[in-house]
Amino acid sequence: MDRDPIVAGRFYPGSFEEWRQGVLSYLNRGAVDPSRQVRLAMVPHAGHVFSGGVCGETLAAANLKQTVVLLGPNHSGQGAAMAVWTEGRWNLPGASLDVDEALASRIVEGHPGFSSDRTAHMYEHSLEVILPFLWALNAQTRIVPICISETDPDTLKDAGRAMASVLTDQTEPVSVVVSSDMSHFIPAEEAKKKDDQALQAILGIDPDGLYQTVRDNRISMCGVLPMTVGLSLARSEGAHQAELVRYATSGDLTGDYQHVVGYAGVLVW
Secondary structure (H helix, E strand, C coil), X not given: CCECCCCECCCECCCHHHHHHHXXXXXXXXXXXXXXXXXXXXXXXXXXXXXXXXXXXHHHCCCCCCEEEEEEECCCCCCCCEEECCCCEEEECCEEEEECHHHHHHHHHHCCCCEECCHHHCCCCCCHHHHHHHHHHCCCCEEEEEEECCCCHHHHHHHHXXXXXXXXXXXXXXXXXXXXCCCEEECHHHHHHHHHHHHHHHHCCCHHHHHHHHXXXXXXXXXXHXXXXXXXXXXXXXXXXXXXXXXXXXXXXXXXXXXXXXEEEEEEC
């Protein structure tokens, strides 16, 4: 079964040429360091006019492989706790990306927490808004979309380790992209302070530290659950360095610094 876009015309332009031109302008801000074997990228998922610069600059520098596992939060609360879209393709206005069905099946088989489930994805925007960037970087990109609402930290970390084992057995390398915004609807100064706390754990490639920091400090980072999985995966794959590519807030565009959303782009290698 294919998935049709649900936020085209709202989070990004509804016509192919419009979103393509916009995405290319954002991607042109980044530069690849070929010496880095990036294991994981974290990018925001707001409307492109708000977070496209951070997303594009980060993904342009990520040197993504042709297959990308996508880990995103579940804003709707529907569907399975770790829902994998296992077949078909994801459509965009004028374009599409195929699901890597074989890899998706291996991930589902690799840990009991993963389920083949479409319901969690049907009204979820966090992965869709990243797809135009992936298509613009390589129209032949294959994807494995995973939507996560599981809250138990041990399950999340175990799922990350299990996924790392599956990816290690792949004949071709696979990239992982996590979708997350940072603090929501608080003053910019407070958002920066809170987000710095979460980012320190991320840059330390510390899934326990991230989970605990976000919980203890009530940081409204919507992708903390998929990022806990992602950091566990990256550590299992031997990642030991990370970089904050860029941090910004919605206030940089709107001029309203009293009610901002934070956006961070991170690379882990």
